[in-house]
Amino acid sequence: QVQLQESGPGLVKPSETLSLTCAVSGTSINYYYWTWIRQPPGKGLEWLGHFSYSEITQYNPSLERRLTFLVDTSKNYFSMHLTSVTAADTAVYYCARRKWLQETDAFDIWGQGTMVTVSS
Amino acid sequence: DIQMTQSPSSLSASVGDRVTITCRTSQTINNYLNWYHQKPGKAPKLLIFGASNLQSGVPSRFSGSGSGTHFTLTISSLQLEDFATYYCQQSFTIPHTFGQGTKLEIK
Numbered sequence: 418q419v420q421l422q423e424s425g426p427g428l429v430k431p432s433e434t435l436s437l438t439c440a441v442s443g444t445s446i447n448y449y450y451w452t453w454i455r456q457p458p459g460k461g462l463e464w465l466g467h468f469s470y471s472e473i474t475q476y477n478p479s480l481e482r483r484l485t486f487l488v489d490t491s492k493n494y495f496s497m498h499l500t501s502v503t504a505a506d507t508a509v510y511y512c513a514r515r516k517w518l519q520e521t522d523a524f525d526i527w528g529q530g531t532m533v534t535v536s537s
Numbered sequence: 538d539i540q541m542t543q544s545p546s547s548l549s550a551s552v553g554d555r556v557t558i559t560c561r562t563s564q565t566i567n568n569y570l571n572w573y574h575q576k577p578g579k580a581p582k583l584l585i586f587g588a589s590n591l592q593s594g595v596p597s598r599f600s601g602s603g604s605g606t607h608f609t610l611t612i613s614s615l616q617l618e619d620f621a622t623y624y625c626q627q628s629f630t631i632p633h634t635f636g637q638g639t640k641l642e643i644k
Binding site for chain 1 (some may be wrong): 568569571573579580581582583586587588590592624626628631632633634635636637638
């Protein structure tokens with residue numbers, strides 16, 4: 418079955434760049450849209466952005482200046498890079514698959530999430 | 538951004554109860570509304586997509602309805618495994634946004 422697995426450093430210093438990867442198994446990364454979502458401790462969910470195999474990329478405007486998505490189709494994984502982090506970027510980061518379902522779309526498969534703390 | 542407002546923010550109920558959670562949006566989103574639940578320490582799980590369509594593998598006690606700006610999620614007979622936090626999410630426009638969550642607790 419389709420599985421997603423996030424990985425990255427658990428701790429990042431303020432002003433540095435947070436980089437995470439999401440390994441995809443069970444399907445090709447060349448299909449679907451792939452999404453990043455985060456959740457600060459004890460709070461709700463925030464959509465960060467998505468990209469597709471056809472290289473359509475859309476970011477949350479609130480983070481667009483600091484956020485970049487990259488993809489490695491040969492290894493079937495994708496990554497996100499968030500620059501100039503502050504304590505407000507402390508969160509559990511999830512990658513998820515966005516799938517078209519009966520003319521609408523939803524996040525049907527999620528990774529387990531990885532906690533990132535921004536602290537000196 | 539489209540604002541998503543869930544009510545109630547928290548809810549206490551018993552096994553076997555019928556429960557309804559409401560999600561209102563700041564502008565019309567047709568039926569581009571999804572529901573998830575999340576248990577502590579776990580990723581969210583998709584329950585309902587397109588406002589009223591049951592995701593594969595989700596029990597039929599879950600149902601969704603609504604269109605435009607007013608949506609509801611109903612659990613017909615609560616089971617122990619349903620106690621979690623519930624989120625609505627719109628996929629009508631960018632940025633996709635989530636409701637603030639409804640925490641469903643055991644009475």
